Amino acid sequence: MSTIAEFRIPAADTTLEATFDRLPELQVELEAAVSRSQPCLWIADAERTAVDAALADDPSVETSDLLIETADRLLYDVTFVEGRTVCDRLLVDGGSLLEGWGTDGWWQARVRYRDREALCRAHDRLVDRGIGVDLRRVTDVTPGATSTTRLTGEQEEALEAALERGYFEIPREISMEELADELGISHQALSERLRRAYETLVNEEIQPVGESET
Numbered sequence: 001m002s003t004i005a006e007f008r009i010p011a012a013d014t015t016l017e018a019t020f021d022r023l024p025e026l027q028v029e030l031e032a033a034v035s036r037s038q039p040c041l042w043i044a045d046a047e048r049t050a051v052d053a054a055l056a057d058d059p060s061v062e063t064s065d066l067l068i069e070t071a072d073r074l075l076y077d078v079t080f081v082e083g084r085t086v087c088d089r090l091l092v093d094g095g096s097l098l099e100g101w102g103t104d105g106w107w108q109a110r111v112r113y114r115d116r117e118a119l120c121r122a123h124d125r126l127v128d129r130g131i132g133v134d135l136r137r138v139t140d141v142t143p144g145a146t147s148t149t150r151l152t153g154e155q156e157e158a159l160e161a162a163l164e165r166g167y168f169e170i171p172r173e174i175s176m177e178e179l180a181d182e183l184g185i186s187h188q189a190l191s192e193r194l195r196r197a198y199e200t201l202v203n204e205e206i207q208p209v210g211e212s213e214t
Contacts (some may be wrong), residue, residue: 002141003116004098007090008134009107015060015084020105022054029076030087030109031099044073060084061168071175087111089125093118099198108136116140132186158183158190170181 011017020026023046031040043051043172048066051074055064060080068075087097090111095118113119119138127131151159160181166173180190 003113003119003140004139005111005123005135006111006120006137007107007109007111008136008152009109010132011102011105011107013131014107015061015080016058016102016145017105018058019051019054019061020102022057023050026054028053028102030097040067041076041078042073046074048074068171070172073172074175075141081124089129089131090122092125095119095122112141151197151200155200156191158193159197162194 001015011020016028025045027044029042029044031042046054050068052064052066055061055078061078062081063079064096065077066074067077067123086105087109088101091097093113094110095113098110098112100107102108111122113122116138119208123133123135162168165179165182167176167179176190177187180187183190185193
């Protein structure tokens with residue numbers, strides 16, 4: 001049985017506090033499927049020049065290099081100063097990062113552990129370093145059970161359109177705004193459908209029926 005934990009950590013105790021303060025609308029997402037201490041960052045809702053300046057002036061950032069620029073997002077390879085990282089201490093005990101994002105001065109992450117003991121060690125490590133971690137949800141996953149979760153029609157339509165139109169390619173072949181226009185919905189509605197679809201697919205893969213939550 002594995003354990004999935006959802007954390008909320010203040011940027012003031014980790015990284016990019018100054019950047020979030022300078023660009024309050026900023027949306028940051030750790031690059032998908034990356035489980036290392038210095039992941040690349042997708043940044044949205046800010047102009048490139050403003051992001052470049054904010055990262056250059058942020059005391060938690062050692063270096064930052066723009067890798068990809070799309071119509072609606074920027075991908076940066078960011079190295080933080082020694083001792084300031086987003087998620088490495090969450091992963092030391094064999095944790096696997098499922099999802100991570102930052103906004104409004106907070107980082108949030110979903111991490112899978114072998115068991116609750118590994119989760120507790122990771123949590124205690126953060127507390128011992130004076131980091132104000134908020135453990136928001138813990139799910140124990142029972143292997144071998146059959147999942148009953150399903151995508152809604154709207155979620156499936158959004159995912160199929162995103163895949164067909166190259167939204168998941170790097171660099172992206174279509175922006176979220178353009179894709180939303182093609183589907184006849186708002187940018188916010190599409191973003192919400194995709195996020196809920198991602199969660200549903202993750203649940204089907206690693207949170208089958210038979211799990212317990214606290």
